[in-house]
Amino acid sequence: MAGIYDIPIRTLQGDPSSLAPHKGKALLLVNVASRCGLTPQYAGLQKLQDAYADRGFSVLGFPCNQFLEQEPGSPDEIAQFCSVNYGVTFPLYEKIEVNGEGRHPLYELLTATADAEGQAGDVQWNFEKFLVSADGEVLSRFRPGIEPDDPVLVSAVESAAPGPPA
Numbered sequence: 001m002a003g004i005y006d007i008p009i010r011t012l013q014g015d016p017s018s019l020a021p022h023k024g025k026a027l028l029l030v031n032v033a034s035r036c037g038l039t040p041q042y043a044g045l046q047k048l049q050d051a052y053a054d055r056g057f058s059v060l061g062f063p064c065n066q067f068l069e070q071e072p073g074s075p076d077e078i079a080q081f082c083s084v085n086y087g088v089t090f091p092l093y094e095k096i097e098v099n100g101e102g103r104h105p106l107y108e109l110l111t112a113t114a115d116a117e118g119q120a121g122d123v124q125w126n127f128e129k130f131l132v133s134a135d136g137e138v139l140s141r142f143r144p145g146i147e148p149d150d151p152v153l154v155s156a157v158e159s160a161a162p163g164p165p166a
Contacts, residue, residue: 004136007106010094012063012075017093019060019106026057026134026160029110031064031098033071033126034081041127042086044148048157049090055163056134059090062106064098067126071095098123115141116152129153134162 005020019027030045049059063078065071073081078095082088096104098111099122107123110130114120120141129142131153140156147153158165 004106004109004132004138007109009096009104009106012079012092012094014075014094022058022060022091023136024056024134024162026052026055026157026162027132028057028059028157029106029130029132030059030061031096031107031123031126031128032061032082032092033064033067034073034078036067036070036126038125038127038144039070041148042082042088046086046088046090048148048154052157052161055161055165057157057161057163061088061090061092062098062104063092063095064123064126065095066097066099070126098128110138110141113138113141115143131156131160133160 005018005023008016008018011017028048033039045059063071079092082092098107111123112120113130125144127144130138131140133139139160142153
């Protein structure tokens with residue numbers, strides 16, 4: 001199986017890419033949506049980005065329309081929504097599927113990781129989070145109800161971020 005940095009994915013603008021530019025950073029990969037009850041988590045994700053970017057950490061957003069079609073927007077609409085409403089500066093990638101036959105290969109790799117209760121497999125809903133170490137190992141999985149400011153998630157980010165604490 002390809003490593004996390006080798007899997008092709010497109011940027012939100014549709015340009016070919018991968019996670020290779022983020023090698024050496026701790027990453028929090030999140031399937032996001034603009035019309036979900038959990039959409040306000042964008043604010044908390046941006047706070048994590050702001051707090052830990054200088055320590056070699058980044059949030060990466062993956063828009064997904066699989067859960068009650070809560071991300072129907074075009075790439076431009078998604079980018080504008082995130083910027084205007086939440087000041088999002090972290091990278092957003094193409095709209096993908098995270099479950100089912102059309103599951104993106106990146107999420108094939110991620111969903112093999114179990115959550116704190118030992119459950120692997122399908123993403124439950126929008127805003128499920130996967131923490132990846134600076135060397136590309138999937139460290140933890142946080143279900144959608146775990147807010148970005150949850151002490152367990154923040155502690156995991158602090159431990160994974162490669163740079164020294166501020």
